[in-house]
Amino acid sequence: MQRALSLLRGVVRVEIICRHPERFLNLCASNDVELWGLERVGDAPDAGEIRGGVVLRVYMRASGFLRMRPLSGEHGFEIRRVTRRGAPVLIRKLRRRYILIAGLVMCVFITRALSLFVWDIRVLGNERVPAARILESLKTLGFSYGSFGPAIKSEQLANELILEIPELSWFAVNISGSRADVLVRERVLPPEIVYGDTPSMVVAKKSGVILKLSVLEGAALVKPGDTVEKGELLVTGILDSRGSGRRAVHALAEIEARTWYEFSAKMPSASVVKRYTGEKKRRRAIIIAGKKINLYFSSGILWSSYDKITETRRLTLPGGGLLPVSLVTDSFLRYEPVSTRQSLERAEATLKSGLTKRLRDAVGDGEIIAVVWDTREENGAVTVTLRAECREQIAEARGFTEAELPKSELSKSEFSKIH
8 A cells, every 4th residue: 555655746756866875865764755775786986976875775755855966065965866767757757648538538428337237147046936037027127237226216116126026025225336236035936725625536646565554534445465456446436324315525535655656768888078178269358338349240050060069258457346247268179089989887877877767756744665686688778777676755645527527416507616
């Protein structure tokens, strides 16, 4: 900070010839002249006015040099300026270059004006609602890249956006320079309500052998040890009531069963890998306020096989402000596809990993009891088969069909009411 202030006021490097350096330093201290970077250059030349002295070089402010120069004759030393730098020197050089000064002033004005517009928008807090959907809705409401920041009314924008996207319950815009942070809070969806008085049946959502049966409402049609198929009726919601005939209830049950799965996956023994040749080409472009300007002429495909890496660098001001200018660099790396034969162990491990994930997704909260693997290699391919025994809940509720309702007890109008 001190160095920056010194350059702003003007700094000179001076050469002093004196017999007694300590007297010169005391004189500077008494006149409040700050020195730094003091070094001894050598002895004073014999041909000069001061013989037997030393030559010093030191940095001081321009104001200090102007105070010390009149004192040289009275106190027996010589002082001369070697170099000078700082803001006063720069201003003196530029004072006759009017076009350059006008250009600098215009550049500062344009930079300040651009900082009042929004050039970067970030969406924070969303999980289910995509950020692209929020940005598109904001664009239809008049807020997008290039919008004038001071004119944005956050409360009005929030009310209109929540009407556009019902999944949002809260919205706010925080603008800092050229960056806008869009903060959203998603609406908490109410849980699905299952009415206990809605007539229903319990069916098997998977095939298996019944292990455990616990009926909370309704009448069981199966017992432990029975084999059931997917979609088979397990618990009926039609009960016989003494004196009142049949009635329909909301059947509830917990049914645990043994289930079996068999999945297979195949992978070629030979695979193609990339061997990079070392050839590399770059293409650059500039994006100004959303408009892309290519800095190259040919846009054809360079090679038949290559990888493309895109790097985008946003230009910023020294204070951290964003500019509506981005430099895009596309790097193209050429490679040659090479056929290679992978080991049986590697192919088997890859296939087993995929099949295990598939089994876990199918079982869900159930328990995997046993897994048997079968691996074979034939006709240039590796095939892995998974056979698993599991233990899981298979009860699933569904509504009545008209054919299942007791015709003598329930009319069509009553059937329509319970649906």
